[in-house]
Amino acid sequence: MADPLSSEGNVLGALALVLTDQMAAGAATGAGESGAAAAALSALHEFLDGATLDRLRRVLGLTHSGAVRLVNRLAADGLVERGPGADGRSRSVTLTPAGRQAAARVAGARAAVLERALRDLAPEQRATLHELLGQVMAGVVRDKEGGAWICRLCDLPACGRDEGHCPTAKAAAAKYG
Known part of the structure; x- marks a missing residue:
């Protein structure tokens, strides 16, 4: 049997869940895409632009096939472009101008949720x-x-x-x- 949950732990869990739900909804709306797509756009914008598909996959915690499907969707929507990687076997993923705008909307939606939670x-x-x-x-x-x-x-x-x-x-x- 698990140890009993403290009041602090219970409140933290509830807070984490509601903020996650609100951020996911805001990020998906901002990106016009799923939560995974919003995370990909954000990561590419903040620190991964031009990274390989494999690096993006690892950051997002996706399988290779899941990352390929995600990048295919983002490319079809004009948010990312594929380019050559460091070697002949890898491909880089780069945000387009529309992708940078979508990533900025994701960041803005996330910031609004979090600042609203802290306002009092x-x-x-x-x-x-x-x-x-x-x-x-x-x-x-x-x-x-x-x-x-x-x-x-x-x-x-x-x-x-x-x-x-x-x-x-x-x-x-x-x-x-």
Whole structure:
């Protein structure tokens, strides 16, 4: 039998679920595509543009055939283009101008959901929440093995990744070196 769930854990689970539902709906509307497509557009826009199909597949946690079908759909919709990869066997995936616009809509929809969820917190409460969430994320990263990347929908400048402030990147650096 599993350990009983704490009140905090239960509320966190409910919050995570409602925010996930709202972000998925907003991202899908913003992209005009599924949640996986929205994540692909976001990842390509933030840190993967020009990556190989295999790299995109790993970030999204998809099978090879699932990634091919997703990229086929995005290409048919004019959101991505395929190009040559680093070798003759690989293909790169690059956002088109329409894909960049769709990715910006995905980011805007995600930001709106998250900022709406935080709107009733005072600045000092938000700072405390940021510190606590960083600790929670460090534990999640420490325990996570494989699957989709945590940051596939992140706004990297918002987390301060380039300045070394991202709790997920810090935890990953501690875990993987």
